[in-house]
Amino acid sequence: MSGHAGAPSAQAGKRDWRAALFTYTRPRVVGMGFLGFSSGLPFLLVFSTLSAWLATVGVSKTTIGLFSWLGLTYSFKFLLAPFIDRFRVPGLGRWLGKRRSWMLIAQAGLMFGLFSMAGTDPVEALSTLAWFGLLVAFASSIQDIAIDAWRIEAVATDQQGAMAATYLAGYRIAMLVAGAGSFYIAAGASWPTAYVVMAALVGIGMITVLLLGEPDVDAEGEMAVREQWAVDWLAARTHQPAWLQRTQRWIIGAVICPFWDFLARYGRAALVILAVVGLYRACEITLAVMSNPFYLDAGYSPEQIASVTKIFGLIMVLAGAALGGVLVARIGVLRAALVGAVISPASNLVFVWLSLQSAPGIVDLAATISIENLANGMAMTAFIAYLSSLTNVAYTATQYALFSSLMTLPGKFVGGFSGWVVERFGYGWFFFDTALIGLPVIILLTGLVIFQPRNKDTT
Numbered sequence: 001m002s003g004h005a006g007a008p009s010a011q012a013g014k015r016d017w018r019a020a021l022f023t024y025t026r027p028r029v030v031g032m033g034f035l036g037f038s039s040g041l042p043f044l045l046v047f048s049t050l051s052a053w054l055a056t057v058g059v060s061k062t063t064i065g066l067f068s069w070l071g072l073t074y075s076f077k078f079l080l081a082p083f084i085d086r087f088r089v090p091g092l093g094r095w096l097g098k099r100r101s102w103m104l105i106a107q108a109g110l111m112f113g114l115f116s117m118a119g120t121d122p123v124e125a126l127s128t129l130a131w132f133g134l135l136v137a138f139a140s141s142i143q144d145i146a147i148d149a150w151r152i153e154a155v156a157t158d159q160q161g162a163m164a165a166t167y168l169a170g171y172r173i174a175m176l177v178a179g180a181g182s183f184y185i186a187a188g189a190s191w192p193t194a195y196v197v198m199a200a201l202v203g204i205g206m207i208t209v210l211l212l213g214e215p216d217v218d219a220e221g222e223m224a225v226r227e228q229w230a231v232d233w234l235a236a237r238t239h240q241p242a243w244l245q246r247t248q249r250w251i252i253g254a255v256i257c258p259f260w261d262f263l264a265r266y267g268r269a270a271l272v273i274l275a276v277v278g279l280y281r282a283c284e285i286t287l288a289v290m291s292n293p294f295y296l297d298a299g300y301s302p303e304q305i306a307s308v309t310k311i312f313g314l315i316m317v318l319a320g321a322a323l324g325g326v327l328v329a330r331i332g333v334l335r336a337a338l339v340g341a342v343i344s345p346a347s348n349l350v351f352v353w354l355s356l357q358s359a360p361g362i363v364d365l366a367a368t369i370s371i372e373n374l375a376n377g378m379a380m381t382a383f384i385a386y387l388s389s390l391t392n393v394a395y396t397a398t399q400y401a402l403f404s405s406l407m408t409l410p411g412k413f414v415g416g417f418s419g420w421v422v423e424r425f426g427y428g429w430f431f432f433d434t435a436l437i438g439l440p441v442i443i444l445l446t447g448l449v450i451f452q453p454r455n456k457d458t459t
Contacts, residue, residue, distance in 0.1 A: 023158075023159050023161075023162040023325070023326075023329055024162050024165075024166070024322070024325065026155070026159070026162075027212070028154050028155055028163070028212060028213075029155070029159065029162045029163055029166055030166065031208050031211065031212045032151055032154075032163045032166045032167050032170070033166035033167065033169055033170040034170060034204055034205065034207075034208040035103075035147050035150070035151070035167065035170065035205060035208055035209075035212075036147075036166060036167035036168065036169065036170025036171040036174070037170035037171070037173060037174040037204055037205065038107065038143065038147070038170075038174070038202065038204060038205025038206075038208065039140075039143060039144055039147050039167070039170070039171055039174070039205075040170065040171035040172065040173070040174030040175045040178070041110075041174040041175075041177065041178050041198060041201060041202065041205075042110055042114070042136050042137070042139075042140040042143075042178070042202075043074075043140065043174075043175060043178065044175055044178040044179045044182075045114065045117075045136065045178050045182070045195070045198055046067075046070045046071060046133050046136050046137045046140070047068065047070075047071055048179065049178055049179060049182045049183075049194075050067060050070075050133060051064050051067065051068070052183065052186075053122065053186070053191040053194075054067065054122055056186075056191065057122050057123055057191075058123070059122060059123075059126065063126070067130065067133065070130070070133045070134055070136075070137045071137065073134070073137040073138050073140075073141045074137065074140070074141055074144075075405065076141075077141050077144060077145055077401045077404070077405065078398070078401040078402045078405050080141060080142060080145060080401075081145050081397040081398040081400075081401035081402075082255055082258075082397075082398050084102050084142065084145050084146055084149070084397045085149070085258075085395055085396065085397045085398050088101065089101035089102060089105055092104065092105065096209070096210075096214065097214030097215075098214070099146050099149055099150040099153065099214060099215060100146075100150065100209050100212070100214050102142060102143075102145075102146035103143055103146045103147060103150065103205070103209045104206060104209050104210075105142070106139045106140070106142040106143035106146060107139075107143060107202050107205050107206045107209065108139075108206075109135060109136075109138070109139030109142075110136055110139045110140060110143065110199075110202045111199050111200075111202040111203070111206075112135070113132050113133070113135040113136035113139060114136060114195050114196075114198050114199035114202065115195075115196065115199040116132040116135075117129060117132045117133060117136065117195050118192040118193070118194075118195035118196045118199065119192065120132060143205075145397050145400075145401055146397070147167075148396075148397065148400045148401070148404070149396040149397040149400065150212075150215060151163050151164075151167060151388065152388040152391055152393075152396050152400060153215035153393055153396055154212075154213075154215045157333065157388075157389050158328070158329050158332075159329065160328060160333060160384075160385040160388045160389060161324060161325040161326070161327065161328020161329055161333065161336060161381055161382065161385040162325040162326075162328070162329060163325075163385075163388075164321070164324070164325060164328075164380075164381045164382075164384035164385045164388070165321040165322050165324055165325030165381045166321075166325070167384070168317070168318075168321045168377070168380060168381055168384070169318045169321055169322075172314055172317055172318065173314070173318075176310070176311075176314060177198075177201065178198060179310075180306075180310065181194075181197075182194040182195075182197075182198065185197055255398075257394075257395065258392075258395035258398040258399050258402070261392050261394065261395060261399075262390070262392075262399060265392070266390075269448065269451075269452065272444050272447065272448060273390065273448070274406065275440070275444055276337075276441055276444050276445055276448070277387065277403050277406050277407050278406050278407060278409060278410045279410055279437075279440055279441045279444075280337075280340075280341065280379075280383050280407060280441050281380075281383070281407055281408065281411050282410050282411040282414055282437050282438075282441075283344060283345045283348060283411075283434045283435060283437040283438040284344055284376055284379075284411070285408065285411030285412060285414075285415055286411055286414050286415045286418055286434045286437060287348055287351065287431065287434045288415075289415040289418040289419075290418045290419065290422055290427070290430060291309075291351075292305065293422075294351070294355070294422075294427050295309070295365070297427070298354070298355070298360050298365075299359075299360070300360075300362075300365060304362055304365070308362065308365050308366050308369055309365075309369055312366060312369060312370075313369045313373045314373075316369065316370050316373035316374045316377065317373045317374075317376065317377040318377065319374060319377065320373060320374040320375060320376065320377020320378040320379075320380075320381070321377040321378070321380065321381045322377075323374075323377070323378050324336065324340065324377060324378035324379070324380070324381030324382045324385075325381050325385075327339060327378065327381075327382060328381065328382055328385045333382065333385045333386045333388075333389045334386060334389075334445070334448060334449055334452070335449060336382035336385065336386075337382045337383055337385075337386040337445060338442070338445040338446065338449055339378070339379075339382065340375075340378055340379030340380070340381075340382040340383060341379065341438060341441045341442050341445050342438075342442055343375040343378060343379060344375050344376055344379040344438060345434070345435040345436070345437065345438025345439070345442075346375070346435065346438075347371050347372045347374075347375035347376065348372065348431055348432075348434045348435040348438075349431070349432070349435050350367070350368045350371045350372060351368060351372070351427075351431035351434075352428050352431045352432050352435075353368075354368045355426075355427040355428045355431060356428060383407075387400060387403045387404070387407070388400065390403065391403075414437065418430065421433060
């Protein structure tokens with residue numbers, strides 16, 4: 001009897017795993033990889049790649065440092081998100097829908113900005129180059145917001161892991177193209193040629209936007225229900241001018257309601273969830289600050305570091321991301337996030353082992369990078385899926401932009417002390433401390449798994 005009873009269960013388990021893997025063949029999941037590529041392409045082109053171009057033509061280090069402020073645009077995505085949530089692009093919005101029309105407008109801005117940067121001489125017109133760089137960063141931020149919203153709204157919760165995995169894969173590949181690829185093109189031709197090629201590659205995202213469909217969600221209806229209290233509150237203030245009422249109505253709906261909606265849906269657990277969002281990547285971000293100095297101090301050459309951590313490391317990240325997507329489909333986003341919260345800081349302990357080696361070799365570095373990147377790929381996919389599950393379709397772009405801004409702040413703050421820890425206690429204790437940073441997240445997520453109502457999507 002027991003053998004017959006167990007067989008269907010095992011067969012069902014195989015089907016479940018097959019179904020989870022089959023998710024990667026769905027058109028929108030595949031398309032998400034190309035949108036991820038479009039999202040990751042501009043990032044380095046206004047950061048380290050641009051810095052390299054400026055350095056080669058003799059721009060001062062002080063000026064290059066000031067150019068890094070272009071990246072502040074990414075930190076203020078949450079200010080742009082309410083506009084993208086509330087407004088449709090005139091004309092284009094009727095044809096493509098709200099999310100895809102914003103993507104296409106942003107990509108057009110990216111292509112124009114990159115082509116314009118390629119045609120600008122940084123020696124003769126540095127300020128003009130800065131303005132075009134700002135356009136690229138601004139358009140890239142809008143594209144990120146629209147793509148995140150589309151990803152969350154386009155598929156069901158159980159497919160969010162696969163969407164996050166393909167997005168992460170496309171994003172990392174694009175960063176490799178915009179980084180190492182630009183250097184190769186610049187070495188063989190010129191920096192303007194490199195930026196022309198990058199501008200042309202924006203076309204990949206534009207074609208993807210035209211081929212994919214718009215998510216079928218009733219965001220306007222959901223907004224009206226969620227914001228009725230604001231309408232009633234303003235209706236009682238008839239003494240106020242009409243323009244002031246309209247302004248207050250927009251601010252309440254676009255800015256206050258996304259916060260209020262999140263707190264109303266999760267109650268007391270909202271603060272715990274926000275703590276998880278802020279701390280989840282802290283151990284990874286903190287370790288990254290001192291990883292390159294450690295590799296150099298351990299005796300590895302720049303060529304070895306690039307080959308193992310960038311190229312081989314990318315392969316392991318993509319493998320981990322794919323496994324994370326399957327895990328989300330198999331056990332749910334919250335439990336997958338908990339698994340990621342355990343394996344990510346645990347993988348940092350491999351760096352402790354590497355730091356204790358008297359003469360670490362290339363195989364030791366490859367083994368360390370394999371474990372760490374595989375674990376972080378799985379964790380990041382699960383985490384993106386978890387963040388996606390926390391949003392409401394009425395405020396998808398705004399709420400996700402807030403979460404994505406919060407998730408890097410604690411890690412960047414703690415990372416500021418990383419050099420002091422290394423100088424005072426050494427690399428071994430530093431890496432051990434980065435693993436300990438992950439313990440609060442494990443505890444908090446365990447509590448959410450145990451106590452959160454079972455009818456939540458995140459279980």
